[in-house]
Structure formats: structure tokens, C-alpha cells
Amino acid sequence: MKQFYNLKSLLRLSFLLVALFSLTTVVNSCKDDDEDEFQDHVVQFEVKGTQNVVFKTVVTQVGTDQSTIYDPVGTLWTSGEFFVSTSQSQLNLAANAELPEANSQLIVTIWIDGEVAKSDTAKGTGTLSAAVTHSFLEL
Template sequence: MKQFYKSKSLPRLSFLFVLLFSVITVVNSCKKDDDEGYQDHLVQFEVKASAGGVIKTIVTQIGTSQNTMYNTTQTPLTSPWTSGEIFVNSSQAQLNLDANADMPNTDSELIINLWIDGNIVKTDKKVGKGVLTASIDYSFLEL
């Protein structure tokens, strides 16, 4: 046994084991750091106004792409309004929906919903008379 400890190959063997251990440790730690990647989601915006309410403006935003719609005779905004289903990659990060409507009564409601993959993930409800504004902001990124 004394010969093994006095052997000249012991430092080389020790260096080889340390190097092998380091490589295995680095490879295993990198596997844990891999992102799961971005996923596609089915997104839908929805705006509802109670009877007699008139939707004036709807603004949708996916990532940096914004779309503003105004209620005009050429492009009327009827209640309930939906955007239709849109495929959105979670790399877009931010979704926004804003709407305003002119409501006739004190108990009138303006409700906006954000649907993702068939479920309502966020909603905003405003009650009152006059011009009401509702807003939703949503991020795919976990904070």
C-alpha cells in the first residue's frame, strides 16, 4: 500500500479524477438551467356592455403590436365584442386590453375579459353611468 501512495502516477490520477468530477458537475448544472422554451397560447379579448351601453373605443396590444378600434358608422363596435381566437407565443410577454363605453344608467356594467387557452385569466368590471373605462394588463413572464 505504501508503494501506491509514493507512486508518481498518484498526482496524475488525482488530477484526472478532479477533472472528470468538474466536467460532470458542469454538465449536470447546465441541464437544470435550460429554459423550457416558449409556448403558443390561444388568446381572445372580450368586451361586454350592458343594454343601452355604447362601446366607444377598444385597444388591444400583443407584445409591441397595438390595434385601436373606434366605434364609427363604417366600423360599429357592438356588444359583446370579441377579437376572435389568436395564437400568441409566450415570448410576446405582454397582453393589454382597454375599452371605454358610454353607459346610460348607474347600474350599467362594462366588463372586459382576457381568455387564454379557453379560460378567463383576467377580468375588469366597471359599474356606473357615463363614460366608463376598463383595463387589463397581463404578462406571460413569471416575476
């Protein structure tokens, strides 16, 4: 009789452990499903030139959407802030300008969430270009 009682207790304990393990597995697997695969970021493109720099072209690209601006006025051009999903994966910014003096500079910058993500500077005289790219893909 005692042996039958111990076998019954052992079966109950085994069933309880299997149920507890199954519940723990289900709860842990549900936690991973709640996370979003892609995130949104605030992005801004910026092109600056020192005094007397004349912009010729500014080219921006978010994912596969490309935009070209010809002859922007002034020595500072910004895109304004906009949201970009990391699903877009790639940001590109390029500009060229006429730099009149040896110490003239053309600076292109990609800002992400208020911080400089990438920047490039062209210095010298003549028609020079600067370009930067940023990828959201983690390699």
C-alpha cells in the same frame, strides 16, 4: 515497494474522482441549456356589455403592437384566440362605451390558456371606460 504501489493507487483514485466530478458538472450544465426561455400562450381579449350598451372604442395591445377598433357592433366583442410568446411581456385591453342605465356594465377580460387572467368592470351611466393589463414578466 508497497509505498510506491499505494501512491500509484492513490493517483488512480484521484484521477477517477476528478473525471467523475467533471462529467457530473458537464451533464448538469447541459440540462439548463435545454429549457426554453420563452413560452407560447393562447390569448383572447373579450369586451362585454349588458343590454343596450353601445361600444365606442376597443383598444388592444400585445407587446408594442396596438390595434384600435371603432364602433364595434353588438354587446360582445372578442378578438378570437391567438398565440402570444412571453417575450412580448405585456398585454393591454381597454374599451369605452355609452352605458344607458344605472345598472349597465362594461366588462373587459383578458383570457390566457382558457382562464381569466385579468378582468375589469365599469358600472353606471354615461360614457365609461374599463381597462386591464397583464405582464408575463415575473418580478
